[in-house]
Amino acid sequence: xxxxxxxxxxxxxxxxxxxxxxxxxxxxxxxxxxxxxxxxxxxxxxxxxxxxxxxxxxxxxxxxxxxxxxxxxxxxxxxxxxxxxxxxxxxxxxxxxxxxxxxxxxxxxxxxxxxxxxxxxxxxxxxxxxxxxxxxxxxxxxxxxxxxxxxxxxxxxxxxxxxxxxxxxxxxxxxxxxxxxxxxxxxxxxxxxxxxxxxxxxxxxxxxxxxxxxxxxxxxxxxxxxxxxxxxxxxxxxxxxxxxxxxxxxxxxxxxxxxxxxxxxxxxxxxxxxxxxxxxxxxxxxxxxxxxxxxxxxxxxxxxxxxxxxxxxxxxxxxxxxxxxxxxxxxxxxxxxxxxxxxxxxxxxxxx
Amino acid sequence: xxxxxxxxxxxxxxxxxxxxxxxxxxxxxxxxxxxxxxxxxxxxxxxxxxxxxxxxxxxxxxxxxxxxxxxxxxxxxxxxxxxxxxxxxxxxxxxxxxxxxxxxxxxxxxxxxxxxxxxxxxxxxxxxxxxxxxxxxxxxxxxxxxxxxxxxxxxxxxxxxxxxxxxxxxxxxxxxxxxxxxxxxxxxxxxxxxxxxxxxxxxxxxxxxxxxxxxxxxxxxxxxxxxxxxxxxxxxxxxxxxxxxxxxxxxxxxxxxxxxxxxxxxxxxxxxxxxxxxxxxxxxxxxxxxxxx
Ligand SMILES: Nc1ncnc2c1ncn2[C@@H]1O[C@H](COP(=O)(O)OP(=O)(O)O)[C@@H](O)[C@H]1O
Ligand SMILES: [Mg+2]
Numbered sequence: 282x283x284x285x286x287x288x289x290x291x292x293x294x295x296x297x298x299x300x301x302x303x304x305x306x307x308x309x310x311x312x313x314x315x316x317x318x319x320x321x322x323x324x325x326x327x328x329x330x331x332x333x334x335x336x337x338x339x340x341x342x343x344x345x346x347x348x349x350x351x352x353x354x355x356x357x358x359x360x361x362x363x364x365x366x367x368x369x370x371x372x373x374x375x376x377x378x379x380x381x382x383x384x385x386x387x388x389x390x391x392x393x394x395x396x397x398x399x400x401x402x403x404x405x406x407x408x409x410x411x412x413x414x415x416x417x418x419x420x421x422x423x424x425x426x427x428x429x430x431x432x433x434x435x436x437x438x439x440x441x442x443x444x445x446x447x448x449x450x451x452x453x454x455x456x457x458x459x460x461x462x463x464x465x466x467x468x469x470x471x472x473x474x475x476x477x478x479x480x481x482x483x484x485x486x487x488x489x490x491x492x493x494x495x496x497x498x499x500x501x502x503x504x505x506x507x508x509x510x511x512x513x514x515x516x517x518x519x520x521x522x523x524x525x526x527x528x529x530x531x532x533x534x535x536x537x538x539x540x541x542x543x544x545x546x547x548x549x550x551x552x553x554x555x556x557x558x559x560x561x562x563x564x565x566x567x568x569x570x571x572x573x574x575x576x577x578x579x580x581x582x583x584x585x586x587x588x589x590x591x592x593x594x595x596x597x598x599x600x601x602x603x604x605x606x607x608x609x610x611x612x613x614x615x616x617x618x619x620x621x622x623x624x625x626x627x628x629x630x631x632x633x
Numbered sequence: 634x635x636x637x638x639x640x641x642x643x644x645x646x647x648x649x650x651x652x653x654x655x656x657x658x659x660x661x662x663x664x665x666x667x668x669x670x671x672x673x674x675x676x677x678x679x680x681x682x683x684x685x686x687x688x689x690x691x692x693x694x695x696x697x698x699x700x701x702x703x704x705x706x707x708x709x710x711x712x713x714x715x716x717x718x719x720x721x722x723x724x725x726x727x728x729x730x731x732x733x734x735x736x737x738x739x740x741x742x743x744x745x746x747x748x749x750x751x752x753x754x755x756x757x758x759x760x761x762x763x764x765x766x767x768x769x770x771x772x773x774x775x776x777x778x779x780x781x782x783x784x785x786x787x788x789x790x791x792x793x794x795x796x797x798x799x800x801x802x803x804x805x806x807x808x809x810x811x812x813x814x815x816x817x818x819x820x821x822x823x824x825x826x827x828x829x830x831x832x833x834x835x836x837x838x839x840x841x842x843x844x845x846x847x848x849x850x851x852x853x854x855x856x857x858x859x860x861x862x863x864x865x866x867x868x869x870x871x872x873x874x875x876x877x878x879x880x881x882x883x884x885x886x887x888x889x890x891x892x893x894x895x896x897x898x899x900x901x902x903x904x905x906x907x908x909x910x911x912x913x914x915x916x917x918x919x920x921x922x923x924x925x926x
Pocket of ligand 1: 294299317318319320321322323325326
């Protein structure tokens, strides 16, 4: 059984195509994160599922029922908005009870559900307050409370954490994850933050310009990115991409360096090297002209260029480099298994 | 955050507010002062002498059943004008707020009546309802209804209410539309997802969030109905038939300039002045307290 199915869903605003055909099958209880840069169509996709935007083409099925033409209220979903969208003139209790009152539940059940939701979200002391009397984190909790008391089939989150400060964001991220695991409700979560995506998702949809570049578990996407875009978007610092020509299990990089690799294919390729896969090695073939050392505590990020070229590369080395280790030219090696190859024409991954 | 501009010295600030102070003095303080002064005197009918009478003009007014009746007429007139012009304007604004295509044309057309001066609006409606030649009264005649606002008090009242409402809808519409567009879309979408259909959303979310605008407009419309409708009434009914459409401000005019009872007219002006003062205080109190959620 499937909670949610998208079949070749497309969206245009007038003549402008925003979503180019997305297919997705969400298992019951799954936590899906839609991640991509700002403007790539994440919100539009979520709003189509919510029924706040019309679907231009394709089908959306919830609980195996086509819902394209159904109003938001007839889809049994709940949504948490980026700006919380609380009802400013209602108390926290009434904000959470609003949907239940409309559903016509008896008063005692409304009170009970709101009470349970409030306890779950640590809002029990705040039920009489108005939204303007709450902090950002509390507003966020009320918005989530409003969603969970309705016990919907699907939760939709549209960048719910991006208005919070960094510390609170991490705390709420963990709370959302554990709440979702406890309730087991199918969830779609939109974010532009790849760390949020990595930590929350059972599976993620990496989106770029209205196209799903890759759908898979965080580890899948990280270890086997399907496209150059997915490779660079997931992981921090971003993967290095270097032009090269491949020939009989060897790669010739733009600067003339040869690397051993596993591929059988020949021709123009893009080589992807994760910064943390570059191991400092005096005899290593990859030589970097280092421009900047960026210590971030447990490790140091090195920014520079590939020698004899102007291709920018980044590497991450463990520990704080002492001044005598901070050379202006450093060599690295990489194991052949850690090399990612992409077609230079299509940007797609080349399987070994 | 409040923005404040600071000036060095007093000369420039004084220069900048002088025109406003002069206008206020010439067009408000001077006439208001004169009215208060005259309300304490009683000129003889030939204007040859005046006599100080203290509050006798007011005593006389409060005992006068015509004046009480005019109060009653004003209450009915202004509450109906306020209710209708705001109700219609709100309905149109809700429609315009939902409209995307052609919203510009729709809004422009709705704003036109506001550009028509009340007296002209009065003439326009008078022509439409003219007992001999009016288009609408002719249609009513075909339906078997004999329209004559020159004789029938209720019809006279109805007509001045319609004309006054018509010229006020635009003003209210503009404020309501601005108020509606200031409500964040996401709040309304959240209510839709919570299961509220249009009218439910309207009464539980939109209307409450619009209440600062509504309150402001109630006060503004009462003030309008009290004073600015003079032109409409003057052109359509001249306060008649009988005294049936003589609202307070019209009575000031007809007692003072037609009846030549200047003392009473001045006392009536003072009472109106007090009413406006009270409305203004109410408005300010509310603005201070309640506008922000
Ligand atoms: N109502 C709309 N009318 C026209 N264009 C829109 C509308 N909503 C979104 N867009 C466009 O669609 C694209 C995707 O927007 P959105 O889904 O909000 O992106 P994201 O949420 O990924 O930042 C953007 O280019 C945006 O300008
Ligand atoms: Mg968005």
